[in-house]
Amino acid sequence: MPARPRMLAAAITAAVALGAQAVPAAVAGTAGDPATGPASEVSRGVEIPAFYTPPAELPAADGTLIRSEHLPLALSLPGLEGPLPGRATRLMYKSTDANGEAVAVTGAYIEPAAKWRGDGPRPLVAVAPGTMGQGDQCAASMALENPLRLGDGTVSVGYENLSVYRLLLRGVAVVVTDYVGLGTTDRLHTYVNRVDGAHAVLDAVRAARSLDSATVTAGSRVGLFGYSQGGGATAAAAELQPAYAPDVPLAGTYAGAPPADLTEVTEAIDGGDLAGALGWSLNGFLQTEPALRPVADRYINAEGREALKDLSTMCVGDALFGYGGASSEDWTTTGQSISDIIRAEPVLRDFLAEQRIGALKPGSPVRVATGVSDDLVPHGQSRQLAVDWCRKGATVSYAPVLLPGVGSGLLNHFAPLLTDQGSAISWLTDRLSGEPARSNCGSMPLQP
Incomplete structure (x- = not known):
């Protein structure tokens, strides 16, 4: 199985x-x-x-x-x-x-x-x-x-x-x-x-x-x-x-x-069993920090927007079956992964740095x-x-x-x-x- x-x-x-x-x-x-x-x-x-x-x-x-x-x-x-x-x-x-x-x-x-x-x-x-x-x-x-x-x-x-x-x-x-x-x-x-x-x-x-x-x-x-x-x-x-x-x-x-360290966790879950958690993270971050919205609008394609909307109503069991193994590269206009975009965008790096536990x-x-x-x-x-x-x-x-x-x-x-x-x-x-x-x-x- x-x-x-x-x-x-x-x-x-x-x-x-x-x-x-x-x-x-x-x-x-x-x-x-x-x-x-x-x-x-x-x-x-x-x-x-x-x-x-x-x-x-x-x-x-x-x-x-x-x-x-x-x-x-x-x-x-x-x-x-x-x-x-x-x-x-x-x-x-x-x-x-x-x-x-x-x-x-x-x-x-x-x-x-x-x-x-x-x-x-x-x-x-x-x-x-x-x-x-x-x-x-x-x-x-x-x-x-x-x-x-x-x-x-x-x-x-x-x-x-x-x-x-x-x-x-x-x-x-x-x-x-x-x-x-x-x-x-x-x-x-x-x-x-x-x-x-x-x-x-x-x-x-x-x-x-x-x-x-x-x-x-x-x-x-x-x-x-x-x-x-x-x-x-x-x-x-x-x-x-x-x-x-x-x-x-x-x-x-x-x-x-x-x-x-959400930067490391993001890279680890992408393409894995709990890839749907990427959508939950993005949905929550966009609600908390409006400054991230222009970045999302620039990078997230139609498939990604639909996935974020779908995941916003899902439980973990739904996400395992619906999005297990999904790659964030399919959700972006550039074909980059979410981790690649984080590395390229200072506003994302700074936001995730603020989420770091241990300071x-x-x-x-x-x-x-x-x-x-x-x-x-x-x-x-x-x-x-x-x-x-x-x-x-x-x-x-x-x-x-x-x-x-x-x-x-x-x-x-x-x-x-x-x-x-x-x-x-x-x-x-x-x-x-x-x-x-x-x-x-x-x-x-x-x-x-």
């Missing part, structure tokens, strides 16, 4: 094991504007609940809860002290994007049924999902309710649910962010945007702590957990937290396979893990992030995941997510219990 179908089959199997139901999402109550309430919308055959339509005006303070409602989990069993693994709440909260503009972000908070047996009050972990796609129907909070969608033009798998449930079983409360523009119907998702992702993660913590139903408080220890796109978001959050969210002190951050020192312990055979989100640039932080004096635990390569592509990237997840959760749980972190920066030159 080729790599893409093999990867998707594995993800679907995992989703089914978590109680997947291939059913359309229910329409949420109109909990927004008091007069008429927000209207529901449709993305690629999937109805987006009205809950996800932001109100016309947003509160001033970052992390302010805008609205919330009960979120039915796909896998929920009765228990003596409530449903297992816990009670879920859908959230919408206020954040600030990279341009300093107020944005509404959605997500979910889950109060676990399991007791926290570590030191101190029940802790909270913000989970930053890996790549879900750019269509609003791909949002991670929706995947908690419907982990598997097949048909109606959408292939969506809630693979991130596994890490969420593993944390809940340890008695850790979890808040999941959908990121800026994913789920909310007012704008496109700003895929792998460093600032947008970091702010969405940190403000999710603030929103969760304000819920009446949450047992976590301002005194609860906080951790961040993310892999791939999520690893980039948590890494950025860890280094932006001291300035942006000093009220959210972090006990520890796990950043798995972080795309810290700031995290104020709390971080664990960076990357598969040494990962050539999709290249191992070298992820490892370099750990090196950069070590040089700044941060407390870094670097973990190379030693797995044999299987050709190239998505499997080399996906396998470490599963094999290292238990170790990552254990490391983070230790930080949430108050155990001090150890740095292995001194041995970095000896590690792959």
Whole structure:
């Protein structure tokens, strides 16, 4: 079986094991504007609940809860002290994007049924999902309710649910962010945007702590957990937290396979299994930075424009089948690749340089893990992030995941997510219990 179908089959199997139901999402109550309430919308055959339509005006303070409602989990069993693994709440909260503009972000908070047996009050972990796609129907909070969608033009798998449930079983409360523009119907998702992702993660913590139903408080220890796109978001959050969210002190951050250098990642994914992510990146960057629009107009041809439009409504499963193996050379007027154009255009080089993670020192312990055979989100640039932080004096635990390569592509990237997840959760749980972190920066030159 080729790599893409093999990867998707594995993800679907995992989703089914978590109680997947291939059913359309229910329409949420109109909990927004008091007069008429927000209207529901449709993305690629999937109805987006009205809950996800932001109100016309947003509160001033970052992390302010805008609205919330009960979120039915796909896998929920009765228990003596409530449903297992816990009670879920859908959230919408206020954040600030990279341009300093107020944005509404959605997500979910889950109060676990399991007791926290570590030191101190029940802790909270913000989970930053890996790549879900750019269509609003791909949002991670929706995947908690419907982990598997097949048909109606959408292939969506809630693979991130596994890490969420593993944390809940340890008695850790979890808040999941959908990121800026994913789920909310007012704008496109700003895929792998460093600032947008970091702010969405940190403000999710603030929103969760304000819920009446949450047992976590301002005194609860906080951790961040993310892999791939999520690893980039948590890494950025860890280094932006001291300035942006000093009220959210972090006990520890796990950043798995972080795309810290988007110039290298762009070249790696072009022509590969996840080539569709090029479209998500371009769509998001063009929304964030209008100065890039003239460059795009000059270089992107009709086929490229159609691909960007198509990808803007796709989930990761759709993109694997629809654009796996696509070359950006087919999307440009000159026949150059996107990487060639980046090298030729200073405005693009400067923009991506601003997206680079690793220029700031995290104020709390971080664990960076990357598969040494990962050539999709290249191992070298992820490892370099750990090196950069070590040089700044941060407390870094670097973990190379030693797995044999299987050709190239998505499997080399996906396998470490599963094999290292238990170790990552254990490391983070230790930080949430108050155990001090150890740095292995001194041995970095000896590690792959």
